[in-house]
Amino acid sequence: MIYLDNAATSHPKPEAVYARMDRFARHVGANPGRGGHRLAIEAEATLAATRRALADLFGGRDPNRVVFTLNTTDALNMAMKGLLVPGDHVVTTVLEHNSVSRPLARLEQEGAITVTRLQPRDGGVIDPGEVASSIDERTRLVAVAHAGNVLGTVQPIEEIGAMVRERERFFLVDAAQSGGVIPIDVGRQCIDLLAFSGHKGLLGPAGTGGLYVGDRVTLRAWREGGTGGDSARAVQPEEFPHCLEAGTPNTAGIAALGEAVRYVTERGVSALALHEERLARRLWEQLEPDDRFILHGRRPDGSSRTGVISLDMKGRPASEVEAILDTSFDIAVRGGLHCAPGTHRFEGTFPEGTVRVSPGPFNTEADIDALVSALREIAGDLS
Numbered sequence: 001m002i003y004l005d006n007a008a009t010s011h012p013k014p015e016a017v018y019a020r021m022d023r024f025a026r027h028v029g030a031n032p033g034r035g036g037h038r039l040a041i042e043a044e045a046t047l048a049a050t051r052r053a054l055a056d057l058f059g060g061r062d063p064n065r066v067v068f069t070l071n072t073t074d075a076l077n078m079a080m081k082g083l084l085v086p087g088d089h090v091v092t093t094v095l096e097h098n099s100v101s102r103p104l105a106r107l108e109q110e111g112a113i114t115v116t117r118l119q120p121r122d123g124g125v126i127d128p129g130e131v132a133s134s135i136d137e138r139t140r141l142v143a144v145a146h147a148g149n150v151l152g153t154v155q156p157i158e159e160i161g162a163m164v165r166e167r168e169r170f171f172l173v174d175a176a177q178s179g180g181v182i183p184i185d186v187g188r189q190c191i192d193l194l195a196f197s198g199h200k201g202l203l204g205p206a207g208t209g210g211l212y213v214g215d216r217v218t219l220r221a222w223r224e225g226g227t228g229g230d231s232a233r234a235v236q237p238e239e240f241p242h243c244l245e246a247g248t249p250n251t252a253g254i255a256a257l258g259e260a261v262r263y264v265t266e267r268g269v270s271a272l273a274l275h276e277e278r279l280a281r282r283l284w285e286q287l288e289p290d291d292r293f294i295l296h297g298r299r300p301d302g303s304s305r306t307g308v309i310s311l312d313m314k315g316r317p318a319s320e321v322e323a324i325l326d327t328s329f330d331i332a333v334r335g336g337l338h339c340a341p342g343t344h345r346f347e348g349t350f351p352e353g354t355v356r357v358s359p360g361p362f363n364t365e366a367d368i369d370a371l372v373s374a375l376r377e378i379a380g381d382l383s
């Protein structure tokens, strides 16, 4: 199988990630912070090491403010529901994934908050000036996805972050598609809340993710319960990370995520980005001249987009192309709306969606060539 669905989850993982997960599950396996025996202490130290590796990767000063979550959706819910109070206003964009747009839409429908959804300029980029002019006295939060999961567009988060910080509001970045794919520095980019996936660009296992909570922010816990220490307290402890981490974490997954972050750091985020961009460009250059296909988003140019490419085959629904690639060519891509209907409305591909190709670190030029040849063969059946 040629796997080209890394925007959904990366596959395969580096060998060291599988090995670490197996080693932790077999030889440590204990519950971190629950008990004072050696294995519990080793489990706690393992979590701390992964927190440090993530804080270093994202430029965070305090590893304890890296809170482990199940995935980016979990982290985004933790951020928005922990921060917003009735009467607040939020500035976001029409391009957001359902993990941002649905929680905000529900709070809006309940009358708790109001939301401004910015339209991008041509090319899918949000104008930082429009973000600034949408902020009013009730605005508490600006929430923007760093990189789109349909078109791969990279937003100017450094400029947006500077505007938000100048106006003393909070900036939430959805880094589901950018963590491990584009360099991120929460300090330089003025990010107060960074929600990231452990299992996509960071190459860790599914069931891992996190929220970096900057030191200007206080969040209410949206999940409360046992934290290991301070058990006599009637309410959730206030210290990080325990204030936001209740219940037994995904220990083997987090151990393996630490190994994955080491792998990404060693190969280098910029080098990984370059590899994916090269593959995306190879796909683009072969299909763009072929008028049986429509390519969406910006032409791969090295900085304004990730390696995610959405395309259409004229005359065939995306779901059909996905199914033929899977069953007849052993190639995995994702067809449809990709949980981001707003982006498809903007692009004019709603409700059918697109065929999304998302290469990862282990894909090769031969994989892209095999996909191009399969797509041409499928399109050939039509002509």
Ligand code: ALA
Binding pocket: 007, 008, 009, 097, 149, 334, 338, 339
């Ligand atoms: N949000 C993930 C995707 O884009 C699952 O496929």
